[in-house]
Amino acid sequence: MLTVALAKGRTVDDLMPMWRRANLPAPESLDDSRALVFDVPDERFGILRMLLAKPADVPAYVSLGVADVGVAGKDVLLESDRDVYELLDLGVARCKLCVAGRPQEQAERPRRVATKYPKLADAHFRRLGQQVEIVGLSGSIELAAVIGLADRIVDLVQSGKTLEANGLVVFEELLDISARLIANRSSYRMKRQQIDVVWQALDNEVKSYE
Amino acid sequence: MALDLNNTWAERPAGMRDVFPQQARLRRNVENELLDLFQQAGFDMVSCGAFEYVETLTRGRPVRDVETLVQWFDAVGRTVALRPDMTPSIARMAAPLIANGRGSVKWSYAERVYHRTSDPASLSWASGRAAESTQVGVEWIGARGPEADAHLLQICQRGMEAIGLREWQMVVSHASIAPALLETFGVEQSAIEGLLADLTRGDYVSFQETLRRLGAKRDVLKQFALCDPFKPQTLLDLIDPADHRPCAEDARRAWQELRDLAAVLRDVGLTEQVSFDLTLHRDLSYYTGLVFEVFSPGVGAPVAQGGRYDDLLESFGAGAPAVGFTFEVERVLAVLTQGAWLHGHEDGHGNGEGELC
Numbered sequence: 001m002l003t004v005a006l007a008k009g010r011t012v013d014d015l016m017p018m019w020r021r022a023n024l025p026a027p028e029s030l031d032d033s034r035a036l037v038f039d040v041p042d043e044r045f046g047i048l049r050m051l052l053a054k055p056a057d058v059p060a061y062v063s064l065g066v067a068d069v070g071v072a073g074k075d076v077l078l079e080s081d082r083d084v085y086e087l088l089d090l091g092v093a094r095c096k097l098c099v100a101g102r103p104q105e106q107a108e109r110p111r112r113v114a115t116k117y118p119k120l121a122d123a124h125f126r127r128l129g130q131q132v133e134i135v136g137l138s139g140s141i142e143l144a145a146v147i148g149l150a151d152r153i154v155d156l157v158q159s160g161k162t163l164e165a166n167g168l169v170v171f172e173e174l175l176d177i178s179a180r181l182i183a184n185r186s187s188y189r190m191k192r193q194q195i196d197v198v199w200q201a202l203d204n205e206v207k208s209y210e
Numbered sequence: 211m212a213l214d215l216n217n218t219w220a221e222r223p224a225g226m227r228d229v230f231p232q233q234a235r236l237r238r239n240v241e242n243e244l245l246d247l248f249q250q251a252g253f254d255m256v257s258c259g260a261f262e263y264v265e266t267l268t269r270g271r272p273v274r275d276v277e278t279l280v281q282w283f284d285a286v287g288r289t290v291a292l293r294p295d296m297t298p299s300i301a302r303m304a305a306p307l308i309a310n311g312r313g314s315v316k317w318s319y320a321e322r323v324y325h326r327t328s329d330p331a332s333l334s335w336a337s338g339r340a341a342e343s344t345q346v347g348v349e350w351i352g353a354r355g356p357e358a359d360a361h362l363l364q365i366c367q368r369g370m371e372a373i374g375l376r377e378w379q380m381v382v383s384h385a386s387i388a389p390a391l392l393e394t395f396g397v398e399q400s401a402i403e404g405l406l407a408d409l410t411r412g413d414y415v416s417f418q419e420t421l422r423r424l425g426a427k428r429d430v431l432k433q434f435a436l437c438d439p440f441k442p443q444t445l446l447d448l449i450d451p452a453d454h455r456p457c458a459e460d461a462r463r464a465w466q467e468l469r470d471l472a473a474v475l476r477d478v479g480l481t482e483q484v485s486f487d488l489t490l491h492r493d494l495s496y497y498t499g500l501v502f503e504v505f506s507p508g509v510g511a512p513v514a515q516g517g518r519y520d521d522l523l524e525s526f527g528a529g530a531p532a533v534g535f536t537f538e539v540e541r542v543l544a545v546l547t548q549g550a551w552l553h554g555h556e557d558g559h560g561n562g563e564g565e566l567c
Contacts, residue, residue, distance in 0.1 A: 063337045063510045083338045083510055085412035180415060189379040189505040
């Protein structure tokens with residue numbers, strides 16, 4: 001059996017078409033039920049078990065061996081800094097990590113920054129030599145800028161529509177983000193053949209786009 | 211009401227973990243099994259103080275390793291730190307003996323080691339770097355050659371058998387091959403360091419992106435993974451036969467060393483649970499030859515690890531080849547009890563499975 005932890009939401013939505021094209025086992029539908037665990041029989045794996053996890057938790061699931069492999073965004077991998085093998089850039093669920101805020105703040109010196117990524121935000125402003133106060137929030141980061149809790153936010157931007165709807169603009173793009181295939185260090189050694197099947201199949205799909 | 215809002219009870223420092231009756235017994239049993247085995251193999255147990263001068267700990271190692279040390283100033287203002295592993299202490303203790311003519315030093319140890327970390331203990335024992343953990347290992351100073359390396363791997367495999375660890379995979383490589391090959395492929399020295407760090411972290415995406423950006427035409431990662439010491443051409447074909455630059459010669463010489471080791475291992479029947487993988491790179495830059503890690507299901511980090519460091523003793527004042535390895539006891543216990551050991555409590559760890567021999 002091979003257990004795969006997938007980041008719920010946009011990552012898994014973007015991944016599944018590619019996963020199916022790569023001829024990897026998948027349940028009929030991941031979103032018609034509220035289930036979080038799916039077992040799919042397959043001759044190559046015996047059973048392929050899919051776990052749907054909160055994106056930020058996928059690296060922990062994989063590093064602790066609850067899942068052998070996982071798919072999560074580069075953003076959570078960098079922020080969590082867990083001991084896992086990063087095997088493949090899947091090129092899906094693309095977005096950018098950005099600094100944003102209300103337009104009138106752009107010329108001002110940054111003072112307080114709200115973000116789900118305190119480590120990455122701190123690294124960025126430290127690099128600029130700017131002393132800021134980081135406020136760690138767990139969601140709806142835009143709100144912090146709108147109501148003036150913070151004069152900057154550091155968050156993922158995909159289309160920019162949410163920012164626009166809240167009257168915010170991107171000040172600076174920090175990093176291109178995409179989904180990555182990761183593996184537990186011990187599983188990578190103990191279940192190498194099964195992991196290679198997934199790795200190879202997805203790699204072929206990625207290459208066919210290049 | 212049950213919630214203790216007055217903080218009556220003393221707090222445990224972050225990263226520390228209490229070990230209750232049955233757990234503690236189990237850990238001591240594993241330590242003893244391993245020490246007995248090492249003693250039979252001729253490795254005498256030694257011990258020393260838990261802290262060393264930082265200057266001692268950083269000999270032969272990159273200065274950035276200091277970041278993970280738990281350090282402070284002693285009464286006269288010198289920086290001291292809790293040992294992150296036993297190798298520097300053993301090198302310090304053995305160097306004067308070697309300098310005074312002793313041919314070889316074979317020592318074993320069972321000690322706690324310390325790191326700075328923000329992870330809670332039960333997590334970091336299973337994967338990553340723990341604030342406090344137990345290492346039981348051996349150091350063999352004065353021996354070189356494939357027979358010595360193979361003997362060490364044999365002791366490690368016997369150790370697994372002695373403590374009842376059945377499912378494991380030993381991954382073996384040679385520390386000089388990857389850097390020498392990358393140089394042969396024309397990669398700048400400054401980029402090689404980053405690429406090796408990628409291999410250590412297991413960030414194969416960054417490894418391949420960097421090589422692509424440098425204009426590499428080949429899939430280096432795959433070529434590394436396909437190198438098989440029982441098929442010499444798998445590596446030799448990657449180097450132009452007319453290439454006699456030092457890096458090419460280094461790669462060939464290191465490859466020959468790994469092939470010699472593989473041959474000895476096969477002769478003594480130790481290759482069954484061993485795989486060779488040139489993408490394995492260990493974070494300590496002092497390794498000069500053999501490097502290996504042992505993995506077991508259920509923990510995301512090696513249960514045992516080691517390698518050859520022929521240049522380290524020189525920085526302690528007496529040049530001698532050396533090789534060693536250590537078991538990570540808490541990870542071993544996590545595997546043996548399917549994780550139950552990590553969550554033991556005051557009534558014993560409440561689990562009948564995973565009994566030791």
